[in-house]
Amino acid sequence: MTEVLTTAQPIRLKGRSFLAMVLNPEPPFDDWLTRLDDLAERSAGYFLNKPIVLDVGGLDIDRLQLRELTRQLGDRGIRVMGIEGAASSLLVPDLPPAIDGGRPASDFVTPASELPDVDTGRSSGRTRPDDFQPGRTVPSIIVTEPVRSGQSLMFEGDITVVGSVASGAEVVAGGSIHIYGTLRGRAMAGSAGDTAARIFCSRLEAELVAIAGFYKTSEDMGPDLRGSSVHMWFQNEMLMSEKLG
Helix, strand or coil: CCCCCCCCCCCCCCCCCCCCEEECCCCCHHHHHHHHHHHHHHCCCCCCCCCEEEECCCCCCCHHHHHHHHHHHHHCCCCEEEEECCCHHHCCCCCCCECCCCCCCCCEECCHHHCCCEEEEEECCCCCHHHCCCCCCEEEEEECCCECCCCEEEECCEEEECCCECCCCEEEECCCEEEEEEECCEEEECCCCCCCCCEEEEEECCCEEEECCEEEEHHHCCCCCCCCCEEEEEECCEEEEEECC
């Protein structure tokens, strides 16, 4: 008699990183939600298809408030994938799960079939004197085609776009953003909290710009800046800007 032995196929487990947007609600929550509505109204699609983490660390919040907050976000089309900083007693089964250990993410861009051409290299970092450290390098990419409407280009370091960023497109960088063309969409520099990040563009027509989470929409930008070559930076809890050339 011949006995055939079979070995069960192992389940293949993979690791994968996703870039998530972190929301830090501030009490009173009704006021914070009003400000969130204002941002979403002035920059359509800002939260569309983005994984969201809700960080409630350090907040005096109970289970009912947390449930109501996630419900209010859901009513706005903002789906929370996880909650950070909450006591385990608050996270009942009908709430998103606990999540922690977040760190600045590595490269994330749109699917390859939709991507502009990208060159990856190394940059010597921003040249601000008080930020300089000998030997310090920041990863960078160069995008050699325009970023089209509906595209999201995200990277952990500096991003240079040799072309324009269309309305409805967005560029999100852990470092600085350089756009050698017209910026009509959204540009968010210092996405991991780097307040030394800068934004440069040849022609400003942006829907939204942000550095380290501090943002301005098109209505907040002075008419003297629109259509101009502009440099933006963060200083004294404010976004600063100046014309170039």
